[in-house]
Amino acid sequence: MLIREAVADDWPRIWPFWHRIVSAGETYAWDPDTSEEAARVLWMNPAKRVYVVEDETGTVVASAYITPNYGGPATRIANAGFMVDPAHAGRGLGRLLAEHVLTAAKAHGYHGMVFNAVVETNPAVGLWTSLGFTILGTVPDAFEHPRHGLVGLHIMYRAL
Numbered sequence: 001m002l003i004r005e006a007v008a009d010d011w012p013r014i015w016p017f018w019h020r021i022v023s024a025g026e027t028y029a030w031d032p033d034t035s036e037e038a039a040r041v042l043w044m045n046p047a048k049r050v051y052v053v054e055d056e057t058g059t060v061v062a063s064a065y066i067t068p069n070y071g072g073p074a075t076r077i078a079n080a081g082f083m084v085d086p087a088h089a090g091r092g093l094g095r096l097l098a099e100h101v102l103t104a105a106k107a108h109g110y111h112g113m114v115f116n117a118v119v120e121t122n123p124a125v126g127l128w129t130s131l132g133f134t135i136l137g138t139v140p141d142a143f144e145h146p147r148h149g150l151v152g153l154h155i156m157y158r159a160l
Helices: 008-024 036-043 093-107 124-130
Strands: 002-005 049-054 060-068 077-084 112-119 134-145 149-159
Touching (some): 002 093, 008 036, 008 077, 049 093, 060 093, 077 093, 093 124, 112 124
Parallel strands (some): 077 112
Antiparallel strands (some): 002 049, 049 060, 060 077, 134 149
């Protein structure tokens, strides 16, 4: 597996799984009807460091970004987003990418990472806690899950 910084030409390879994941409405607090152009602006924003994972065939199978979570004197706290193509789930790509992003965030001067809205039913909660993230709090009934109804959103943090 190759992890590298994304380039603009990667977007058409990210969009199909980005769309599949967000339109499912189960793990991201983004509008499931987000257009491709709006999604590109959200994910490939120049203020973000975006990474992709390529498998041995050169297929982009996952992507993540790092960005400051806050502005001004609080820019040392990062935020990140992660997506693994569901067709390639269960291969350890999430952990591989997360470890890379955590290392990169620290190398870029961040002192911690926060996730503002982790859907409590998201299987990735187990990954994040195994990587040292703690749940600072949960906003109850904040996310309308298509199968589970109203569920909470965790705020998770890890020092770097």
